[in-house]
Amino acid sequence: MNATALDRYGHVDGVAALVAFVAGPESSYITGSNLTVDGGMNA
């Protein structure tokens, strides 16, 4: 866990919210993108 900046595990809801957003019309100019929901692990 030390490698995770937010120092906690993510909730599945947090991932699901991004999946729903990327699948929806408000992300209409996002394509081919790799999005991270990692509590800062790759920052």
Next chain:
Amino acid sequence: MSSPVVLITGALTGIGRAAAVIFAQEGAHVVVSGRRDKEGQELAAELQALGAEAIFVRTDVRNEDDVRNLVDQTVKRFGRLDIAVNNAGTEGVPGLVTDQTAESYAATFDSNVLGVLLSMKHELRAMLPQGSGSIVNVSSAYGSVGAAGASVYVASKHAVEGLTKSAALEVAGTGVRVNVVAPGTTDTGMLTRFTNTDGNKTALVSTVPVKRLAAPEEIAHVIAFVASANASYMTGASIPVDGGMIAD
């Protein structure tokens, strides 16, 4: 949270303006900032007509006193700062590396890099004692790839990516998140100035996989998502909104 308090720099045009309208429509209290009083007051009135509580605070993000005042006025009016969108920026003076000067460098970096740095500094001054807050910086697809003829702009946007990651790590665990949205070719005045001619703009769009410009709202919706509690495990992240530009 009833009505989040949202601060936006560079709010008078383009992506910043679109974000201000979306946050207002979502019921936020909105503080818009920019350098032009008349346009700022008109935007605040437009947001109020949408039902939002909104104020304009004249701000040049290159000036620390202005930025300090922007945050102070926000907290004075609304009692806190929940979301900050650091969107102010300039295309600078595009040109070859061999044509650049100390002045052209400073003109771009002062707005795009120093502006974001000072903005985060003072926003965090309000957010850290709250134990909550969400900062969304705005970089560019040119924050992760190079572009011939745009070196200084490209470098400044790479810097915004680095500032974002570092700030996110510094405040991780405090309740404050810091992320960056990286727009591609967006239909704004900046793109028109950046490309200079219709032919250049058409040529640039032809290189984008989706073969069209983004509407400013298409960037602003992503900013609003990343700022929201729905993105509560996202920090230090860079979100490309570029029609496939950097996937290519």
